Amino acid sequence: MGWFIKKQQPVAKPEPREDIWIQCPSCKAHIFKDEWEKDLKVCKECNYHERLTWKERVDILLDPKSFKEIASRISFNDPLKFSDAKGSYASKAAENRGKTGLNESIVTGTGKLHGVRVTVAVMDFRFLGGSLASGTGEKFLQAGMFALKHKQPFIVFSASGGARMHEGIISLMQMPKTCAVLARLREAKVPYISVMTDPTTGGVSASYAMVGDIHIAEPRALIGFAGRRVIEETIKQKLPDSFQTAEYLLAHGFVDIIVARKDMKDTLHRLMKYCSR
Amino acid sequence: MTNLDFEKPVSDIESRIADLKQMHPSPSSEIEAEIRKLKEDQIANLKRIYADLTPWQTVQVARHPDRPLIRDFIAGVCSEFIELHGDRLFGDDQGMIGGFATIGKHRVVLIGHQKGRTLEEKIKCNFGQACPEGYRKALRLMKLAEKYHLPVVSLIDTPGAFPGADAEERGQAEAIARNLMEMAALHTPIVVIITGEGGSGGAIGIGVGDTILMLSHAVYSVISPEGCASILWRDGTKAAEAANALKITAKSLLSLKVIDEIIPEPVGGAHRDYPSTMKVVGKSIERHLDKLSHTSTHKIVKRRFEKFAAMGRFK
Numbered sequence: 001m002g003w004f005i006k007k008q009q010p011v012a013k014p015e016p017r018e019d020i021w022i023q024c025p026s027c028k029a030h031i032f033k034d035e036w037e038k039d040l041k042v043c044k045e046c047n048y049h050e051r052l053t054w055k056e057r058v059d060i061l062l063d064p065k066s067f068k069e070i071a072s073r074i075s076f077n078d079p080l081k082f083s084d085a086k087g088s089y090a091s092k093a094a095e096n097r098g099k100t101g102l103n104e105s106i107v108t109g110t111g112k113l114h115g116v117r118v119t120v121a122v123m124d125f126r127f128l129g130g131s132l133a134s135g136t137g138e139k140f141l142q143a144g145m146f147a148l149k150h151k152q153p154f155i156v157f158s159a160s161g162g163a164r165m166h167e168g169i170i171s172l173m174q175m176p177k178t179c180a181v182l183a184r185l186r187e188a189k190v191p192y193i194s195v196m197t198d199p200t201t202g203g204v205s206a207s208y209a210m211v212g213d214i215h216i217a218e219p220r221a222l223i224g225f226a227g228r229r230v231i232e233e234t235i236k237q238k239l240p241d242s243f244q245t246a247e248y249l250l251a252h253g254f255v256d257i258i259v260a261r262k263d264m265k266d267t268l269h270r271l272m273k274y275c276s277r
Numbered sequence: 278m279t280n281l282d283f284e285k286p287v288s289d290i291e292s293r294i295a296d297l298k299q300m301h302p303s304p305s306s307e308i309e310a311e312i313r314k315l316k317e318d319q320i321a322n323l324k325r326i327y328a329d330l331t332p333w334q335t336v337q338v339a340r341h342p343d344r345p346l347i348r349d350f351i352a353g354v355c356s357e358f359i360e361l362h363g364d365r366l367f368g369d370d371q372g373m374i375g376g377f378a379t380i381g382k383h384r385v386v387l388i389g390h391q392k393g394r395t396l397e398e399k400i401k402c403n404f405g406q407a408c409p410e411g412y413r414k415a416l417r418l419m420k421l422a423e424k425y426h427l428p429v430v431s432l433i434d435t436p437g438a439f440p441g442a443d444a445e446e447r448g449q450a451e452a453i454a455r456n457l458m459e460m461a462a463l464h465t466p467i468v469v470i471i472t473g474e475g476g477s478g479g480a481i482g483i484g485v486g487d488t489i490l491m492l493s494h495a496v497y498s499v500i501s502p503e504g505c506a507s508i509l510w511r512d513g514t515k516a517a518e519a520a521n522a523l524k525i526t527a528k529s530l531l532s533l534k535v536i537d538e539i540i541p542e543p544v545g546g547a548h549r550d551y552p553s554t555m556k557v558v559g560k561s562i563e564r565h566l567d568k569l570s571h572t573s574t575h576k577i578v579k580r581r582f583e584k585f586a587a588m589g590r591f592k
Contacts, residue, residue: 079533079590080524084509104591134589141586163477163499165509168523169535172477172499173588176485179457180585187462203499206438206478210454225450225478226440234440244445254448 024048026220040261049218049261051198053100054107054124057157061120061265067111070119071142075103076135082166089166093128102127104135105160108143110152114269119147123159123197123204131164132203137174140208144181153191153272158209162202175207182211191275193268196223196246196255210254214271216264217246217255278549279342283326283334287545290319323545330494333517335526336502338494339473343548345555347374347389347432350472353555354562355380355387361421364413367447371402372439373411373483375418380430381563383570386422388415388483389432392473405474406439409452412482416456419463426574428466428566431483436501438479453482460485461585466569466577468562471495471527471536472547487581488565489536491527492558494546497535498525535588 026048194212224244392405469486475497
């Protein structure tokens with residue numbers, strides 16, 4: 001056998017190293033970590049907008065060092081003394097706080113956006129799936145009242161699986177509670193901009209996320225009321241991938257604009273110019 | 278009458294009464310006395326059972342096939358009802374109905390979920406699961422109430438908002454959300470009564486009010502016990518446990534201050550005695566409408582805000 005027909009030795013593919021590569025949660029493409037961070041955690045292959053922590057969101061959105069938290073001390077409680085198969089809600093929530101450093105599923109505060117004073121409420125999906133419960137509702141209310149008092153545009157970033165079952169009916173009551181303060185903002189003509197990020201579903205989509213003066217969505221975000229599985233069971237049909245995406249909601253008239261993450265700050269700034277009296 | 282599992286002692290007595298009656302078409306005074314005694318027994322048993330229902334048993338009573346539905350309440354409580362149809366945008370959802378109604382001396386706008394009694398009706402009503410056009414119809418009627426300063430009476434009885442693809446397409450979330458904001462600021466009194474099932478977003482979508490009343494065997498929850506069990510217990514059959522944990526009975530909700538008052542049902546549940554149920558519901562609605570009619574609209578709206586702003590238990 002001559003050397004010239006010798007088959008090439010298979011070269012072992014280099015394993016992607018975790019410290020320099022990131023795998024896109026959506027399309028599974030491998031992307032350089034530096035690039036991923038520089039692109040604000042947006043996949044350049046498939047345009048998937050990765051879920052952000054509240055801090056990452058605020059850093060992208062507000063002018064450096066301008067953010068001041070409102071109602072930071074409000075934290076979850078356990079009104080029902082709820083326990084399920086896996087144990088008590090109190091310990092689950094405490095464990096979540098330990099992991100995330102968060103007191104609740106939302107962080108509220110005030111800051112400057114290109115110099116404009118705004119009130120913001122940013123949900124963080126890491127805390128019990130961004131679920132809406134007493135603490136979330138109270139922080140939302142206080143932030144809304146702050147916006148009302150100081151006539152600051154109120155910008156809310158939603159990221160939530162819906163109402164938190166562990167606080168039962170009290171969680172459901174946060175839907176009218178948050179909408180009640182938004183009714184006051186409307187009456188006072190204080191702008192309220194709702195930004196829906198992945199995912200905005202259940203009780204959050206059916207309350208404050210859907211009553212904005214302007215509805216913005218991040219590309220490809222999941223937005224909807226009922227869960228896909230429940231709907232498929234109801235209609236006995238498979239749903240297309242495009243169902244309940246930001247693009248689907250835009251096409252059906254429930255979202256004003258889809259805004260890429262890198263353009264979010266500038267877009268909000270441009271919009272607010274038209275919403276001041 | 279459909280009897281539930283836990284009503285076994287009662288159904289046993291009922292069948293004995295039926296047997297006696299059948300065997301003795303013209304009963305002697307002795308037999309009559311026995312039947313009387315059995316009937317007393319039946320009532321005693323019902324009292325005992327219904328005084329101590331578990332949350333899961335309460336769910337079954339709230340879903341009882343003979344439980345009074347919105348059309349029964351309208352017939353039993355209103356001296357007049359003029360149904361108004363449609364949301365002016367898409368259609369006329371049968372899962373949600375409404376119109377002008379007279380209750381005692383009060384002219385009101387009445388809205389509420391419709392479950393339907395026969396299978397055909399149930400299918401038409403989506404089993405009481407309203408679609409976006411249902412919530413939009415309810416809102417249209419509420420705005421009409423505001424315009425003519427008529428109080429709103431809202432009857433809640435739904436497993437939840439309809440989870441269909443078409444409902445999503447037409448904005449189920451937006452329809453409910455809008456109602457929450459509009460109801461919070463509606464310039465006319467709103468009395469809400471949970472008559473059967475208060476199913477999550479589908480219930481609160483017409484559930485923001487100044488006075489929230491609840492029938493004693495109704496339930497009100499953020500998620501169905503079955504749904505909660507399948508998510509948190511990963512086992513849909515653990516619904517009884519979930520029902521316990523979720524605190525969905527009228528008594529629990531009163532102590533959590535989510536509702537204002539419990540309307541007591543007759544012995545053995547509303548389904549056993551429509552006339553008494555209608556009487557007590559009608560009286561209760563009238564009393565609260567009377568009370569609200571003495572308060573200025575401005576104050577009512579302000580108090581409504583304060584009521585919902587205060588909901589929540591946090592640290």
